[in-house]
Amino acid sequence: MPTTEAPVDTHSATLALAMDLIRRPSVTPEDADCQALIAARLQALGFDVVALPFGEVRNLWAVHGSSGPLFVFAGHTDVVPAGPLEHWSHPPFEPRLENGFLCGRGAADMKGSLAAMVTACERLLSRRSLSGRIGFLLTSDEEGPAVDGTVRVMDWLQARNERIDWCVVGEPSSTLHTGDLIRVGRRGSLSARLRVKGVQGHVAYPERALNPVHAAAPALAELATTHWDAGDADFPPTSFQISNIHAGTGAGNVIPGEMRVDFNLRFGTASTPESLQQRIERLLDRHGLNRDIDWTRGAMPFRTAAGALREAAITAIRSRVGLEPELSTGGGTSDGRFIAPYGVQVIELGPCNATIHQIDERVDAAGLDTLSALYEDILERLLVN
Numbered sequence: 001m002p003t004t005e006a007p008v009d010t011h012s013a014t015l016a017l018a019m020d021l022i023r024r025p026s027v028t029p030e031d032a033d034c035q036a037l038i039a040a041r042l043q044a045l046g047f048d049v050v051a052l053p054f055g056e057v058r059n060l061w062a063v064h065g066s067s068g069p070l071f072v073f074a075g076h077t078d079v080v081p082a083g084p085l086e087h088w089s090h091p092p093f094e095p096r097l098e099n100g101f102l103c104g105r106g107a108a109d110m111k112g113s114l115a116a117m118v119t120a121c122e123r124l125l126s127r128r129s130l131s132g133r134i135g136f137l138l139t140s141d142e143e144g145p146a147v148d149g150t151v152r153v154m155d156w157l158q159a160r161n162e163r164i165d166w167c168v169v170g171e172p173s174s175t176l177h178t179g180d181l182i183r184v185g186r187r188g189s190l191s192a193r194l195r196v197k198g199v200q201g202h203v204a205y206p207e208r209a210l211n212p213v214h215a216a217a218p219a220l221a222e223l224a225t226t227h228w229d230a231g232d233a234d235f236p237p238t239s240f241q242i243s244n245i246h247a248g249t250g251a252g253n254v255i256p257g258e259m260r261v262d263f264n265l266r267f268g269t270a271s272t273p274e275s276l277q278q279r280i281e282r283l284l285d286r287h288g289l290n291r292d293i294d295w296t297r298g299a300m301p302f303r304t305a306a307g308a309l310r311e312a313a314i315t316a317i318r319s320r321v322g323l324e325p326e327l328s329t330g331g332g333t334s335d336g337r338f339i340a341p342y343g344v345q346v347i348e349l350g351p352c353n354a355t356i357h358q359i360d361e362r363v364d365a366a367g368l369d370t371l372s373a374l375y376e377d378i379l380e381r382l383l384v385n
C-alpha cells in the first residue's frame with residue numbers, strides 16, 4: 001500500500017482546482033471545458049489567452065509578459081477512458097479524497113499537474129515581478145492520435161516566430177516521492193508490421209503446404225534475443241518487443257497461408273531507425289523468408305543536456321524536497337517530442353505515476369502541493385532576477 005508524504009491540506013488551492021478539472025469528463029479528444037476553466041484563472045493573472053481548435057481537438061496557448069526569455073508549462077487536459085465503471089471504487093469523474101489520496105480519472109495524468117502549474121503562477125505573480133515570460137501550451141489530444149494537438153500548436157508558434165526557451169511538461173515522472181525523478185529526454189519509437197507468406201494446406205499433408213509460422217519462428221527467436229546496442233550515457237539499450245502475432249484460420253486442421261507479426265523498438269542515440277531497419281531486414285533475409293514489411297517511424301529520441309532548466313529543477317527539488325532526483329530518459333513517449341526539436345530545453349516533472357491509466361487512478365494529495373511549490377521555485381530561479 002503506497003503511503004502519502006504529509007497530511008492533506010484540505011484548503012489547498014491546487015487540490016481544489018485539480019478536483020474541478022477531474023469533474024469534467026474530458027476523455028480524448030474532449031476537453032469538457034477544462035481549458036476554459038484554466039484560461040479564466042490565467043486571464044485573471046494578466047495572461048493573453050488564445051484558443052487554437054484544430055478539428056475536434058481543443059488547444060490553448062497563453063502567455064504572460066511581453067519580453068524576456070519564455071518559459072512554458074506544457075500539458076494535456078484529456079484523459080484516457082475510465083474502463084468498466086463497476087471496477088472503480090468510486091465514479092471516476094467524481095473526485096474524492098481518501099486516505100491522503102486524490103482519486104479520480106486524470107488525478108495523476110495529468111490534471112493534478114495542470115492545477116499545480118496554475119497555482120504556482122498565482123502565488124509567484126502575487127509576490128514578484130518577472131524578467132521573462134510564462135506560457136501555457138495545453139491540448140486535449142495527448143492520449144489519442146496527437147495529430148491536432150501540441151504538434152499543430154508548435155507549427156503555429158513557429159509561424160509567429162515565437163521561440164520557447166524552457167519547457168516543463170507535467171507528465172507524471174515521479175516514482176515514490178514527488179520530484180524523485182525528472183525525465184530529461186525520451187527514447188524514439190519504431191514500429192513494423194511483418195507479413196510472412198506461406199502456402200495454406202491440410203495439416204496432414206505438409207509436403208503440399210508451406211507453414212509461415214515454422215518458417216518465421218527461428219527469425220523471431222533471433223529478433224527477440226538480439227542485442228541491438230549497449231545504450232549510451234544518455235539512453236538505455238534499444239529494446240525490441242513483439243506486440244501482436246496472428247496466423248491461422250481458426251481451424252485445427254489447416255496450415256495457415258500467412259502470419260502477421262507486429263513489433264516495436266524503443267531506441268536512444270546509439271542506433272538510428274535506418275540502422276535498425278537495415279539490420280532487421282537483413283536478418284529476415286538471412287532466414288530466407290518470403291515476406292513484406294511496413295515500417296512506421298514514430299518519435300525520434302530527444303535529450304535535454306545540462307543547462308539552466310535542468311539546474312533550476314534539480315536545485316528546486318533539493319531545496320524543497322531534500323532529494324537528489326534521478327535523471328531519466330526511460331518510459332514511453334510524451335508531447336515533449338514535438339517541442340524539443342525546436343531547440344527547446346524540455347524536461348518532464350510531475351507527480352507519482354504508479355496508477356496512471358488504471359482503474360482507481362489516484363495521486364498523493366499533499367504531493368500536488370509539493371509539485372506546485374517545485375514549479376513555483378523553478379519559475380523563480382529562471383525568471384526572477
Ligand SMILES: [Zn+2]
Nearest residue numbers: 109110171172
Ligand atoms: Zn499524460
